[in-house]
Amino acid sequence: MKRRDTLKAISLAGFGLAVEPVEAAVPAPPEKKTVVPGGRQPFEAERDTKLKAEKFFTPHELQTVTVLCDIIIPADERSGSASQAGVPAFIEFMMKDQPRNQTPMRGGIRWLDNKCVAMFGKQFAQCTKAQQIQIIDKIAYPEQASKDMTQGVSFFNMMRNFTAAGFFTSQMGIKDLGYVGNTPNDWQGVPDDVLKQYGLSY
Amino acid sequence: MNTFQIKEAPTVYDVAIVGSGAGGGMAAYQLTKAGAKVVLLEAGGYFDPADPKYITQLKWPYESPRRGAGTTRPFGDFDAAWGGWDIDGEPYTAAKGTEFFWFRSRMLGGRTNHWGRISLRFGPDDFKRRSLTGVGEDWPISYEDISPYYDAVDKLVGIFGSKEGIRNEPDGFFLPPPKPRLHELMLKKAATSIGIPVIPSRLSILTKPINKDRGQCFYCAQCGRACQAYADFSSSSVLCIPAMKTGNLSLINHAMVREVLTDPNTGLATGVSYVDTISMQEKTVRAKTVMLAASTCETARLLLNSKSSRFPNGLANSSGVIGKYLNDSTGASRSAFIPALMDRKRYNEDGVGGMHVFTPWWLDNKKLDFPRGYHIEYGGGMGMPGYGFGGGIEGLNGRIPGRNGQKKSAGGYGAGLKDDYRRFYGAYIGMAGRGEPVPLESNYCEIDPNNVDKYGIPTLRFNYKWSDYEVKQAKHMQDTFEEIIHALGGIALGSKPGPESNHGYGLEAPGKIIHEVGTVRMGNDPKTSALNKYQQTHDVKNLFVVDAAAFPSQGDKNVTWTILASSWRTSDYLFDQVKKKNL
Numbered sequence: 181m182k183r184r185d186t187l188k189a190i191s192l193a194g195f196g197l198a199v200e201p202v203e204a205a206v207p208a209p210p211e212k213k214t215v216v217p218g219g220r221q222p223f224e225a226e227r228d229t230k231l232k233a234e235k236f237f238t239p240h241e242l243q244t245v246t247v248l249c250d251i252i253i254p255a256d257e258r259s260g261s262a263s264q265a266g267v268p269a270f271i272e273f274m275m276k277d278q279p280r281n282q283t284p285m286r287g288g289i290r291w292l293d294n295k296c297v298a299m300f301g302k303q304f305a306q307c308t309k310a311q312q313i314q315i316i317d318k319i320a321y322p323e324q325a326s327k328d329m330t331q332g333v334s335f336f337n338m339m340r341n342f343t344a345a346g347f348f349t350s351q352m353g354i355k356d357l358g359y360v361g362n363t364p365n366d367w368q369g370v371p372d373d374v375l376k377q378y379g380l381s382y
Numbered sequence: 383m384n385t386f387q388i389k390e391a392p393t394v395y396d397v398a399i400v401g402s403g404a405g406g407g408m409a410a411y412q413l414t415k416a417g418a419k420v421v422l423l424e425a426g427g428y429f430d431p432a433d434p435k436y437i438t439q440l441k442w443p444y445e446s447p448r449r450g451a452g453t454t455r456p457f458g459d460f461d462a463a464w465g466g467w468d469i470d471g472e473p474y475t476a477a478k479g480t481e482f483f484w485f486r487s488r489m490l491g492g493r494t495n496h497w498g499r500i501s502l503r504f505g506p507d508d509f510k511r512r513s514l515t516g517v518g519e520d521w522p523i524s525y526e527d528i529s530p531y532y533d534a535v536d537k538l539v540g541i542f543g544s545k546e547g548i549r550n551e552p553d554g555f556f557l558p559p560p561k562p563r564l565h566e567l568m569l570k571k572a573a574t575s576i577g578i579p580v581i582p583s584r585l586s587i588l589t590k591p592i593n594k595d596r597g598q599c600f601y602c603a604q605c606g607r608a609c610q611a612y613a614d615f616s617s618s619s620v621l622c623i624p625a626m627k628t629g630n631l632s633l634i635n636h637a638m639v640r641e642v643l644t645d646p647n648t649g650l651a652t653g654v655s656y657v658d659t660i661s662m663q664e665k666t667v668r669a670k671t672v673m674l675a676a677s678t679c680e681t682a683r684l685l686l687n688s689k690s691s692r693f694p695n696g697l698a699n700s701s702g703v704i705g706k707y708l709n710d711s712t713g714a715s716r717s718a719f720i721p722a723l724m725d726r727k728r729y730n731e732d733g734v735g736g737m738h739v740f741t742p743w744w745l746d747n748k749k750l751d752f753p754r755g756y757h758i759e760y761g762g763g764m765g766m767p768g769y770g771f772g773g774g775i776e777g778l779n780g781r782i783p784g785r786n787g788q789k790k791s792a793g794g795y796g797a798g799l800k801d802d803y804r805r806f807y808g809a810y811i812g813m814a815g816r817g818e819p820v821p822l823e824s825n826y827c828e829i830d831p832n833n834v835d836k837y838g839i840p841t842l843r844f845n846y847k848w849s850d851y852e853v854k855q856a857k858h859m860q861d862t863f864e865e866i867i868h869a870l871g872g873i874a875l876g877s878k879p880g881p882e883s884n885h886g887y888g889l890e891a892p893g894k895i896i897h898e899v900g901t902v903r904m905g906n907d908p909k910t911s912a913l914n915k916y917q918q919t920h921d922v923k924n925l926f927v928v929d930a931a932a933f934p935s936q937g938d939k940n941v942t943w944t945i946l947a948s949s950w951r952t953s954d955y956l957f958d959q960v961k962k963k964n965l
Contacts, residue, residue: 218434218435218436218437218438219436219437219438219441219460221454221464223454224454224459227454228447231447232447251795251796252795252796252799253799253800254796254797254800256797256800266444270447270449273447273448274448274451277447277448277451277453278448278451278453316795320793320794320795321791321792321793321794322776322792322793323780323791323792323793324791333793336793336795337776337793340775340776340793340795340799341770341772341773341774341775344771344772344773344775344803345449345769345770345771345772345773346449348767348771348772348803349443349444349449349450349767349768349769349771350444351442351444353767354442354443354444354766354767356804357767357803357804357807358728358804358807359728359764359765359766359767359807360728360729360730361602361603361730361731361732361764361765361766362440362442362602362604362732362766363440363602363730364600364601364602365600365601365730365732366600366601367560367561367601367730367732367733367734368561369560369561369562370561370562370563370564370567370729370731371727371729373727374564374726374727374729375567377727378564378567378568378722380564380567380568380571382561382562382567
């Protein structure tokens with residue numbers, strides 16, 4: 181019980197308002213101060229606040245995820261990298277939001293580290309760039325991977341999918357993709373030059 | 383505090399309506415406009431699509447920490463439906479070897495806040511399926527009985543579409559349809575070339591203003607988030623809120639109705655009892671007439687739970703039919719990649735919420751091995767990216783030549799992969815069949831003898847299995863999807879769902895399409911139906927059902943337009959009966 185709650189209970193008792201034993205047996209819930217943003221239900225806002233306050237990844241895991249994300253989506257002439265778009269934080273949140281992701285992710289990182297220790301004597305994040313690419317090449321191409329790498333393939337597929345979703349739903353990724361909607365407009369059909377390109381007409 | 387002290391409001395309303403979705407909203411609108419004093423009970427909270435407190439429309443994926451994933455809302459963070467197939471404290475079960483998924487939306491307007499706005503009239507044949515095919519049931523009314531109400535709903539609520547003159551897809555009073563998007567033009571060309579018609583959609587979205595209270599569509603493709611301009615149909619914005627403005631409507635939110643109350647002497651309904659879900663107090667309201675529109679399964683549950691010595695099997699259930707003939711639309715889908723749409727020029731292609739074209743049922747079941755039809759809905763285009771964007775690219779990018787014309791290894795990483803996402807954006811299409819099932823007595827919901835919800839109200843237990851009719855229909859859908867994809871020059875994604883997949887051929891589980899109807903069906907014979915042709919219970923003359931529970935069958939047409947039309951028809955009938963002093 182928080183100090184102010186204790187004080188409240190004492191002051192109530194002090195005014196002669198007896199707290200019945202059955203009620204006293206269950207402490208009062210903590211005060212809820214979550215601000216509910218527009219479009220959210222109160223339980224959703226409380227849940228989000230709680231999840232954001234928790235940490236899932238260890239610093240080592242977060243470092244590994246960050247390196248992997250940027251291998252999957254690096255910066256190029258059009259836009260920045262996955263980590264520059266905030267993808268690691270998104271993946272961190274999804275681990276807590278949908279806990280079924282936790283074991284494949286945590287275990288997958290562990291699998292990768294173990295392979296790297298066997299091959300290079302170091303965990304993935306501590307390997308040189310060339311070593312990292314050497315192991316990634318073994319798990320990034322599902323149709324070519326050898327039989328001892330299939331768990332790694334599943335893990336990398338998961339990382340690839342999370343990275344793409346995180347990147348292309350960020351402000352940076354949406355701009356990169358060229359999505360120009362989500363704004364009031366007056367749809368008048370496919371532009372003429374596009375219709376012509378495809379040999380179509382209205 | 384004694385929570386079991388029942389609080390009774392002193393007012394006796396003309397009508398108590400349970401549920402504020404399409405059926406309850408329409409009844410509330412019509413009756414309050416006609417001057418009746420109405421109380422509307424809604425189990426969920428207040429919702430107004432125009433109030434910033436509730437608005438998700440025009441938000442970006444990065445405004446959600448899960449980028450819109452469906453963790454707490456089945457259709458994602460931005461979807462307007464509160465609730466879903468699983469609601470904390472409101473469980474249901476299914477008998478062994480059967481299943482049903484029950485979607486509930488606890489809010490003003492219910493599920494109409496997020497639905498697809500697909501607003502199809504039933505055709506003349508849809509009311510006569512038993513006569514025409516020997517299976518299923520005829521309705522006690524014909525298309526001619528309800529068509530004036532369809533006309534009226536078209537004009538009151540607004541719908542776009544095109545006059546096509548297809549006999550069993552009756553035309554209505556249509557606003558202009560939006561022009562097809564690029565992939566929709568391609569679909570139309572491809573499907574038409576193999577004899578499958580593609581016509582403009584019929585959606586309740588305002589492409590032109592129809593009155594001063596509602597705005598015009600501004601083409602953000604987000605009807606599922608509910609429209610702050612009231613440019614699409616939600617019961618909240620179009621019916622309930624205007625009904626409140628008459629001054630004749632008392633809306634009670636957070637009212638989970640427990641029972642319909644009856645007078646033990648007359649057997650007439652006297653009101654309802656409910657739990658205030660905020661204070662947990664037990665309350666009642668009194669009314670001269672009770673109308674149930676709590677949704678197909680909730681209405682059945684309410685009647686079955688309203689037992690008394692006079693009505694030992696549940697209220698208005700002398701036929702024993704309540705709960706039976708539950709039926710949901712069939713659904714199966716497939717998606718494809720269209721190489722011709724790679725590397726597209728970017729422009730704003732959002733359009734209205736949902737498809738601009740669709741395929742109505744086009745074949746004759748007499749020549750097929752299943753008795754009912756389906757329509758096809760289409761998806762695709764350069765939509766706003768959301769959670770799951772780019773998922774599964776490792777199954778696709780090895781099959782597509784790169785910019786240099788060479789195929790590369792599937793999966794991958796780095797700049798080449800990043801470019802694939804850009805190249806493939808807007809090149810996917812999806813197809814979903816929505817079909818008519820045959821309603822069966824063996825598909826039903828009943829009161830679970832062992833379980834209650836958090837309010838202590840006995841819950842439902844479902845018994846539902848698809849029959850061969852639906853499985854064969856799903857097989858036909860899958861064959862059709864592949865034919866269309868082939869005609870389009872597309873690459874079908876995933877493997878073709880076969881007899882072993884899902885419920886057979888990718889058939890969705892019952893309840894997943896959220897079109898359930900039929901648990902309190904109407905009919906001319908009180909022994910085999912619970913309602914007469916005006917949706918008045920055979921047993922209790924001042925008790926009506928104005929949601930889809932009343933429908934003996936559902937066509938392959940999403941039923942909202944028929945709920946609206948029939949609720950209006952019942953409201954007119956009620957008014958007429960009151961005028962004639964029969965009620």
